[in-house]
Amino acid sequence: METNSRKAWLYLLPAILFLGVFMVYPLIDVLIYSFEEGYNSASQTFVGVGGYNFAYVLRDPYFLQALKNTFILVVITVPVSTGLALLISVGLSSIKKLRDLYQTVYFLPYVTNTLAVGLVFMILFKQTPYSDGLVNLVLGWFNAGPVDFIDGPYWAKMFVLCFYTVWVVLPFKILILTSALASVNRDYYSAAQVDGTSKWRIFRRITLPMISPMLFYLIITGFIGAFKAYSDAVALFGTNLNAAEMNTIVGYIYDMLYGDSGGYPSYASAAAIILFAIVLTITCINLLVSRKKVHH
Amino acid sequence: MKILLQNLTKTFPARGGRRAGKKAETVTAVNDFTFEIPDGTLIGLLGPSGCGKSTTLNLICGLQKPTSGRVFFGEDDVTDLPPEMRGVGLVFQNYALYPHLTVRQNIVFPLENLKGKDRLSRAEMNEKADAIAKLVQLDGLMDRKPAELSGGQQQRVAIARALVKMPRVLLLDEPLSNLDARLRLQTREEIKRIQKETGITTVFVTHDQEEAMSISDRIVVMKEGIVQQIGKPQEVYDDPVNLFVAKFLGTPPINVFRGEIREGKLMLGGAAVLPVGEISDRPVTVGIRPEGFVLDSDGPLACTLDRVEVMGRDVSVVSTHPDSEALVVRAIISAEDAAFVPVGDVRFALKPGKVFLFDAESGARIPFGAR
Numbered sequence: 001m002e003t004n005s006r007k008a009w010l011y012l013l014p015a016i017l018f019l020g021v022f023m024v025y026p027l028i029d030v031l032i033y034s035f036e037e038g039y040n041s042a043s044q045t046f047v048g049v050g051g052y053n054f055a056y057v058l059r060d061p062y063f064l065q066a067l068k069n070t071f072i073l074v075v076i077t078v079p080v081s082t083g084l085a086l087l088i089s090v091g092l093s094s095i096k097k098l099r100d101l102y103q104t105v106y107f108l109p110y111v112t113n114t115l116a117v118g119l120v121f122m123i124l125f126k127q128t129p130y131s132d133g134l135v136n137l138v139l140g141w142f143n144a145g146p147v148d149f150i151d152g153p154y155w156a157k158m159f160v161l162c163f164y165t166v167w168v169v170l171p172f173k174i175l176i177l178t179s180a181l182a183s184v185n186r187d188y189y190s191a192a193q194v195d196g197t198s199k200w201r202i203f204r205r206i207t208l209p210m211i212s213p214m215l216f217y218l219i220i221t222g223f224i225g226a227f228k229a230y231s232d233a234v235a236l237f238g239t240n241l242n243a244a245e246m247n248t249i250v251g252y253i254y255d256m257l258y259g260d261s262g263g264y265p266s267y268a269s270a271a272a273i274i275l276f277a278i279v280l281t282i283t284c285i286n287l288l289v290s291r292k293k294v295h296h
Numbered sequence: 297m298k299i300l301l302q303n304l305t306k307t308f309p310a311r312g313g314r315r316a317g318k319k320a321e322t323v324t325a326v327n328d329f330t331f332e333i334p335d336g337t338l339i340g341l342l343g344p345s346g347c348g349k350s351t352t353l354n355l356i357c358g359l360q361k362p363t364s365g366r367v368f369f370g371e372d373d374v375t376d377l378p379p380e381m382r383g384v385g386l387v388f389q390n391y392a393l394y395p396h397l398t399v400r401q402n403i404v405f406p407l408e409n410l411k412g413k414d415r416l417s418r419a420e421m422n423e424k425a426d427a428i429a430k431l432v433q434l435d436g437l438m439d440r441k442p443a444e445l446s447g448g449q450q451q452r453v454a455i456a457r458a459l460v461k462m463p464r465v466l467l468l469d470e471p472l473s474n475l476d477a478r479l480r481l482q483t484r485e486e487i488k489r490i491q492k493e494t495g496i497t498t499v500f501v502t503h504d505q506e507e508a509m510s511i512s513d514r515i516v517v518m519k520e521g522i523v524q525q526i527g528k529p530q531e532v533y534d535d536p537v538n539l540f541v542a543k544f545l546g547t548p549p550i551n552v553f554r555g556e557i558r559e560g561k562l563m564l565g566g567a568a569v570l571p572v573g574e575i576s577d578r579p580v581t582v583g584i585r586p587e588g589f590v591l592d593s594d595g596p597l598a599c600t601l602d603r604v605e606v607m608g609r610d611v612s613v614v615s616t617h618p619d620s621e622a623l624v625v626r627a628i629i630s631a632e633d634a635a636f637v638p639v640g641d642v643r644f645a646l647k648p649g650k651v652f653l654f655d656a657e658s659g660a661r662i663p664f665g666a667r
Binding site for chain 2: 201
């Protein structure tokens, strides 16, 4: 027993070392920086210890904007993308013809580069002196618009960002859900059919509970992913996100780290800790809910 | 409810689908099946795997549509009705209990589907569930999840779920195959009892001949989609129509020999073992039930003793014979006679009623003597 556990620790050592050096140590470091005021990474000096960094960040209008943006993004894209993915995968698993084709089409965004997709979205939405963009063209048919989605009003930009995020996260969710649906034993459906169960009731009482573990996995990772959103906003609105009012929390942290005059690592650390606290809280709530709702 | 199957045929596209330029090949799972199941009986569909018995069940149930032929429940033609309109209860081989629902929720599930004038109040549903749970002896387990039940209990939940809406027909697909040997004995008696108490016409599918013989009122022996024989278990056992049926029924299995008819006598290993009357001289396949051997030192059939297997109630005399198709010949004699088994050569006389003659080519039964 003793030698066994020693062996086990030995096998785990490489992973523990790497995790320790590249994950745990930096995490602790960030926590320390967040309480050190005016930390300078070049000189390794700071002027004092306390909660000032948090107070500053929480009062910074750019951070509050980023917080608002991130929350809107999370609240809209997670339910919409999960719901859409569920709808599409149920649709996919109930058709026979062209199923493989559709599956491939839906999976395309997953293998496409974020920035490339961003470029396509620019073409779709951006107004230039020469054209209003494809979306505005379509809006024009209904006597609406034109709306400047990239440099225009806040809601238009937020709409594009949400649309883009949903579009990018959809394929992975569809992939997971179609395989989850395929793994449900057909006999349950036959049994329900013999008992005269309506389609909707089969879906609600059998399919949903059966795939609920996968669904909750997607919701939890979806929340975490949306809270960490950054590259999507950059792909659409460029790197000066504060000016575009489209910054996210991660974007704010990034700006603070590499901003003008060497950046403000203390503020960045404080913002990172706040983000960590938010994600941890939401995930804990998710897990608590899933314990009640998910059938394993 | 009487069930009538009329020229029922079901073909499937062959595996691999259709190839370019070739006509799509098909596999016939059920071939021209005509049979009437009397009201209130328990019928066993019996055959080796792939013989079309499960397909037949699905055709009765409505989960599959026949390629041709009709299915009648009583006077109603239900061929074109979907399963939910037929009033059938189906028990799946793996039970298909909803794992996230409790036993009660599982049993009540079919009742919750009822709409319109059939709609039940929650109290009525629970009352029905309790009554059926009592019938299958599940009381006290109603709030458990299926995973917390033993295999036999899960089986009973599945039967309860199938019975709770009082179906016209109860169908069971390999109901005992997932249970261990002891539970199997117990459960098959359970099924018989439940069927008797409810009086519901019941069809069950099995590949286990012992299972089918023990509880069925009638058995249907199938092979490669074609019905071989239908009848009461004892009749089919005592009077098989062909070699397949004779081989399929009975444990230990029937002993098969290559024999010959010469001058009205059955010849085995050069010796005339049984007079068979007016049959022209020809080679035949001979089936002798293990209980058809009588230990007799002057008997005509000479075998070389291999070993004696004691089973308590009776004794298996295992010997070899040059004309036997199997490696050994197994004879069952009563335990009292075991002391008289000689060493070396063992000689048997044969009970004529336990000896069957089959055409050497087709395997069809050749009647002889009184039968």
